[in-house]
Amino acid sequence: MRYIVIGAGAVGGTIGGRLFQGGHEVVLIARGAHYEALKRDGLRLITPDSTETLPIPAADGPIPTRDDDVLVVATKTQDTIAALAPWSPDLPVVCAQNGVANERIALRRFERVYGMCVWLPAQIPAPGTVAAHGYPYSGMLHVGRYPQGVDDLAEQIATDLGKHGLVGRTSPDVMRWKYGKLLGNLANAVEALVGHVPGMSDLAELARAEARTVLDRAGIAYNTPEEEAEVRGHKVDARPIEGVERAGGSSWQSLARGSGSIESDYLNGEIVLIGRQHGVPTPVNETLRREANRVARERLAPGSMTPDQVRALIDARSAA
Known part of the structure; x- marks a missing residue:
């Protein structure tokens, strides 16, 4: 399974970086100077106890997709429609975003939509660099099918998140969180x-x-x-x-x-x-x-x- 992180800023970059460290295929979608730095140098992920540069592939727009791709959207809500527009509606979408509107926005086009409640303090101190301040884990992420329930993919996503530096939890009532x-x-x-x-x-x-x-x-x-x-x-x-x-x-x-x-x-x-x-x-x-x-x-x-x-x-x- 490959994770395509759309909006690889502070939250998306941390999630993508930790998934990559856990042994998963990841592609980071970013733009501007941040994308240029990611493409040239990789993702520099700084935490309270480590600094590592990760050679994660990056793109500034849609890439050819595979049947085993999972889209992880980490943009601001006002950018959700534009961010999802180029991608195949046959792919599952995980909304790793604040607010409660994104899942409903995505469900208009995508059949498989997952909510993610994100507790993850992070920022971008410089292009290509993400500082994740959470300790001992960079973040805790609740995952569930939207509007409710937990299926096999939600279980797999939570397991993958928990392999390195994050806590993944399945929640059948993820929207309550x-x-x-x-x-x-x-x-x-x-x-x-x-x-x-x-x-x-x-x-x-x-x-x-x-x-x-x-x-x-x-x-x-x-x-x-x-x-x-x-x-x-x-x-x-x-x-x-x-x-x-x-x-x-x-x-x-x-x-x-x-x-x-x-x-x-x-x-x-x-x-x-x-x-x-x-x-x-x-x-x-x-x-x-x-x-x-x-x-x-x-x-x-x-x-x-x-x-x-x-x-x-x-x-x-x-x-x-």
Whole structure:
């Protein structure tokens, strides 16, 4: 079985690198300077206790496929449709992405779709290099068939992931874990907007409390922080890596790169969508969604706002 990792950035690069170290065939799909470095030098995978350059084949677009290929999508959600468009719908697709919209997007074209809940702290400090901060394992990955269940392929993927540096787990209710992860990811926009300052945690908890009300009203199940702590334990603790400054989360990194886009429509915006469907106001997450998009569109730096500014916008929206 060969794994084609579409979007071999921080998360995709770590997954691809660890699969390759476990003895599996892997192809990394990337673009721009990152692709050029991967093609020329291989993937440099740095962890808290090792540095290794891996000669993994890389491409900047579709390659001829085989019947035993598995597509692992690790792009941002806003790029999912374009990322999957060139690939054969006969292949299985694993959505190793934040949010809960990707699986449904993929299922329109692909019959075999798998959700993957990703706990994996990583970043790209330079083109061709991935720094995976998790220790003793780089990440823990829950895999299940979408919308539910576990089949032979899910079992095989989890086994393959667990061969080197990752923890693979099958979950028949993988989307319940992804909704729980979504609650955590609502803080991504807060971090991107205000940075790590006093008041950030309070804003993040406002967003999560609002979201729990929405999910409860909609009857959508999600795991609790206590369940996550029990399963995760200290298997994926984020540790410093010498010579690599730890950046913020994925949304923070999008602003730092000046990419012009951010994933908030599919994180905070997912809560807004469900709230509208079930008649629950969502002023906190709507404000975070709008402001994150504005800051990304204007290519402003992370931490461009203060918590008080964000709070004032939330209060104004709540009163409207």
